[in-house]
Structure formats: C-alpha cells, structure tokens
Amino acid sequence: MxxxxxxxxxxxxxxxxxxxxxxxxxxxxxxxxxxxxxxxxxxxxxxxxxxxxxxxxxxxxxxxxxxxxxxxxxxxxxxxxxxxxxxxxxxxxxxxxxxxxxxxxxxxxxxxxxxxxxxxxxxxxxxxxxxxxxxxxxxxxxxxxxxxxxxxxxxxxxxxxxxxxxxxxxxxxVQIEFLDPADDGEDGGAMFPTGNVVDEFEVPDIGTFEATFINAGIPTIFMKAEALGYIGTELQDDINSDANALVKFEKIRAYGAKFMGLIQDVSEAAQRQHTPKIAFVSEPKAYVSSSGKQLETGDTDLLVRALSMGKLHHAMMGTAAVAIGTAAAVPGTLVNLAAGGGEREAVRFGHPSGTLRVGAQAELVEGQWVVKKAVMSRSxxxxxxxxxxxxxxxxx
Structure with missing residues (x-):
C-alpha cells in the first residue's frame, strides 16, 4: 500500500x-x-x-x-x-x-x-x-x-x-485590556448568571457548597478552599496526583455548568471541557511556590488555585485571571471576601507558580454589576x- x-x-x-x-x-x-x-x-x-x-x-x-x-x-x-x-x-x-x-x-x-x-x-x-x-x-x-x-x-x-x-x-x-469582559447574556446569562454574587448549590453525593458563578473573561465557578478540604496553598502535585479529587472537581464543574445555564444536562460537560473553569480561593498565607520562591502573607491579597481541562493549572489561565479581577471588584463575591472585602480596583493573587496582579473596575448600573475593562500584563x-x-x- x-x-x-x-x-x-x-x-x-x-x-x-x-x-x-x-x-x-x-x-x-x-x-x-x-x-x-x-x-x-x-x-x-x-x-x-x-x-x-x-x-x-x-x-x-x-x-x-x-x-x-x-x-x-x-x-x-x-x-x-x-x-x-x-x-x-x-x-x-x-x-x-x-x-x-x-x-x-x-x-x-x-x-x-x-x-x-x-x-x-x-x-x-x-x-x-x-x-x-x-x-x-x-x-x-x-x-x-x-x-x-x-x-x-x-x-x-x-x-x-x-x-x-x-x-x-x-x-x-505586553499589556492586555479585555473590554466589557462580562457575558452579554447570549450564553448562560449576565455577568452573574443566577443574579446573585454568592449561591448555594448541591452536588449529589458530594455536598452543598457556597459558590460565586461568574461570566467574565471565561465562565468560572469560585469556591472556598476550606469547604473543599484545602487551605489554598496547594501546588500541582497536591491535586493532580489525587485521582479521587480530580473526579470530585469534575463532577462539581459539571453540576456548576448546569447551574450556570451553560448546559442542559450534566452529561454535556464532557463535550465542554474548556468551560466553565473551577477555582478555589482563600485568604493570604505564606507558601513556597513551585519554583522554590518564598511568598509571605503580605505578598498577596488572596490565594487562588484553578483547574483547566481536568487538572490543576501550574500558574493561572489568563481568562480566569480576568474572572478573578472582575469578581474581586464586586463586593460580596467569594473572591472579594477572600481578599478582605470592600471596594477594590486591583488585586494581586497567589497561584502555584507565584503571583499575578490584575485590575478591573466595577459599578452598579440599574441593579446590575457592570465591568467595562479588565487589565493585566503578559509577555x-x-x-x-x-x-x-x-x-x-x-x-x-
């Protein structure tokens, strides 16, 4: 032949x-x-x-x-x-x-x-x-x-x-500006698809959790690290070497996708692996990054760990960083509360490889939160x- x-x-x-x-x-x-x-x-x-x-x-x-x-x-x-x-x-x-x-x-x-x-x-x-x-x-x-x-x-x-x-x-x-990063309502609703900055949602056989569901940068589900049994300083191997944890996160992600209106049935999540993302947040703590860099509590406003395509990301996805900055700018979200609450236009968050600063400005317009721009630097x-x-x- x-x-x-x-x-x-x-x-x-x-x-x-x-x-x-x-x-x-x-x-x-x-x-x-x-x-x-x-x-x-x-x-x-x-x-x-x-x-x-x-x-x-x-x-x-x-x-x-x-x-x-x-x-x-x-x-x-x-x-x-x-x-x-x-x-x-x-x-x-x-x-x-x-x-x-x-x-x-x-x-x-x-x-x-x-x-x-x-x-x-x-x-x-x-x-x-x-x-x-x-x-x-x-x-x-x-x-x-x-x-x-x-x-x-x-x-x-x-x-x-x-x-x-x-x-x-x-x-x-390279400075990047994401203009009007929130969803326009065509795919899963407005910036907060449920209309709330924090919801409780149930995942069968796992539990009921507080979560912030946001469509900004990329649809993202934010949860508290402690509610999932973590402290927020975890590195890749701490999560990715635990097969049961990955299965648990994927099930939460699937039910979260349905809760956000992105899919009609949890079985559809398997064909939508890229979105939504799932992340967990905690208040600042000292930890050693994957490169060996010592980070102190005062170096960050909060800690965030995010999963992509079923595995903990080694740093942070850019679109998820936009979601973090946007959620941090809205008082009362789990991201905002982990960073200390109140109004803020930028946060520096800790991820497995180190830190990243992202800025966003939010305002309440006719009862709906609006973010016109999120900004961060990359290379x-x-x-x-x-x-x-x-x-x-x-x-x-």
Whole structure:
C-alpha cells in the first residue's frame, strides 16, 4: 500500500503568557479547513498529536498539558475598527475533541505580535518604535481585546526585563485590556448568571457548597478552599496526583455548568471541557511556590488555585485571571471576601507558580454589576516558525 507525502502547513509556534500554542493564518490552512467543521478539527488534532491514549502527545506539537495543547487561527478582521479576528481551539489530549467554547487569555498576549509580523495589521497603524495598539476581535466569545505590543526599529520587541511567574525567562511586557469582559447574556446569562454574587448549590453525593458563578473573561465557578478540604496553598502535585479529587472537581464543574445555564444536562460537560473553569480561593498565607520562591502573607491579597481541562493549572489561565479581577471588584463575591472585602480596583493573587496582579473596575448600573475593562500584563515570543506536517490521510 502506498501513502502520499505529508501535507505542509505554514505555522508559528509561540509562547503567550504561561501557555504555548500553534498559530495559523486562516488562509494558510487547506481550503476545507478555512471554515469550522470536521476537517479543521481533524487537522488541529493531528497537528497537536491527539487523541493520545498515552496522554503524552509524542506524535505532535502538543506538550501533554492543558497549557500546551492549544491552537490559534488568525485572519484580517471582518469587524469594523478591529485589526485581527482571533479564534482559539483547546485540543483535548486523550480525546478526539477540539473545544471552541472559550478564549485563551494567555495566548492573547501573542496574538498582537503574530498579527503585526504576518501582515494582518495595516502598516499605517504600526509605529517604528513605541507601542502598537492591536484591536483584536475574539471570535469565540464575541469580545474586543486590546493588546499593547512594544516595537523597536519596525519589529515586534520580544526581549525585555518583564518577569512573569510561571515563565522561566524575562521578556517584553505586553499589556492586555479585555473590554466589557462580562457575558452579554447570549450564553448562560449576565455577568452573574443566577443574579446573585454568592449561591448555594448541591452536588449529589458530594455536598452543598457556597459558590460565586461568574461570566467574565471565561465562565468560572469560585469556591472556598476550606469547604473543599484545602487551605489554598496547594501546588500541582497536591491535586493532580489525587485521582479521587480530580473526579470530585469534575463532577462539581459539571453540576456548576448546569447551574450556570451553560448546559442542559450534566452529561454535556464532557463535550465542554474548556468551560466553565473551577477555582478555589482563600485568604493570604505564606507558601513556597513551585519554583522554590518564598511568598509571605503580605505578598498577596488572596490565594487562588484553578483547574483547566481536568487538572490543576501550574500558574493561572489568563481568562480566569480576568474572572478573578472582575469578581474581586464586586463586593460580596467569594473572591472579594477572600481578599478582605470592600471596594477594590486591583488585586494581586497567589497561584502555584507565584503571583499575578490584575485590575478591573466595577459599578452598579440599574441593579446590575457592570465591568467595562479588565487589565493585566503578559509577555510573548516566537519559539519556532516554518511548517507543520501532517499525514495526507488526515484529510483524505
């Protein structure tokens, strides 16, 4: 039996924040994959190396974690007053599934740089030196994001002295603004889908819990660490090595998704792994981060641990950071209370790899909480560019 040569597809491998992913220009994809559907998903699965029953993604570009099993498709924007359309696909590791239900806040930091370097931003909008403001339309969630990308001598500046916990080496700072980050009501309701900043909800055979359900950045369920049997200083292995804990978290997430109105039946959660996220919060405590850095109680306003794709994240998802900043700005949420309560426009929270500061401003408008913008800093750089190759039979 003869086999056709592999297909070559132009691609760039980039780090954005604490994530890595394979970036494509939409018109570089095979024609059948330039629109949503089976062929596109099959190509992205094969590029990343999924589904892999060994959960290693050895035969692909994925890194066998939720932070490194990611794909991005970019094109010139079809929206007025925007530069680039950004579509994010979270690729499952052990299943033949690409989740298009949410954004990746970390990889957002790399979108502006890719767009500038690949001709997706009008040259008249790109300064030779200084900051290039890239207007991003996030297609998954239908929201505007503004990336402030540093430029030097007409090129994207990638090197710098900005340090981001969870990333080993310093790089140039990219400030990101998530405009109107709360849900607009089309998928699960308003910013607080239940209308409450704290709810009690029951999970069969596990218990009844207080939770803050929020649609901001990404749909997220916040719970108290102590109610789950934790103290808030846990690192990855403390959670991910406990199979029973992971099963428990997934069941809570599934029932939480139904409680938020994101799904109609808990069985649907299996096909919506990327959203919602589940996180637990606690008041500040001293702990040693995964890099060995000693953090004192006064270094943070609160502690947050979040799970992504069924595992505790090694740092913090960017979109979840937006949810944290937004919830912290609203008095009475579990996040706000863990940070000491009251009104606040920014928080520094502790995560397994260190700390992160995120800002958001909230106001009460006609009885509904509104957040116009959430802001945080990330960094990004190109790791490799050229072509990825996949077997021709992938799209035969």
């Amino acid at each position: 003869s086999y056709a040569p592999q297909i070559r597809i132009p691609a760039t491998y980039m780090r954005g924040g604490t994530s890595k992913g394979v970036f494509f220009k939409q018109d570089d994809l095979p024609e059948a994959a330039q629109q949503a559907g089976y062929v596109r998903d099959q190509i992205l699965l094969r590029v990343i190396g999924s589904p892999d029953p060994y959960a290693k993604q050895i035969d692909g570009m994925g890194g066998a974690t939720s932070s490194t099993s990611k794909t991005v498709i970019l094109s010139k924007s079809t929206q007025p007053d925007h530069d680039v359309d950004y579509l994010f696909g979270q690729v499952a590791i052990d299943k033949a599934f690409v989740d298009w239900s949410g954004n990746c806040g970390n990889l957002t930091a790399a979108v502006g740089a890719f767009a500038i370097s690949n001709g997706l931003v009008d040259s008249t909008r790109i300064p030779k030196d200084g900051i290039c403001t890239v207007r991003i339309w996030q297609s998954n969630i239908q929201k505007t994001i503004i990336a402030h990308v540093p430029m030097h001598d007409g090129q994207v500046q990638e090197s710098g002295d900005f340090e981001l916990d969870g990333v080993t080496f310093p790089a140039a700072e 990004a750089r190109v790791l490799m560019e050229g072509w990825v190759r996949i077997p021709a039979e992938t799209i035969a």
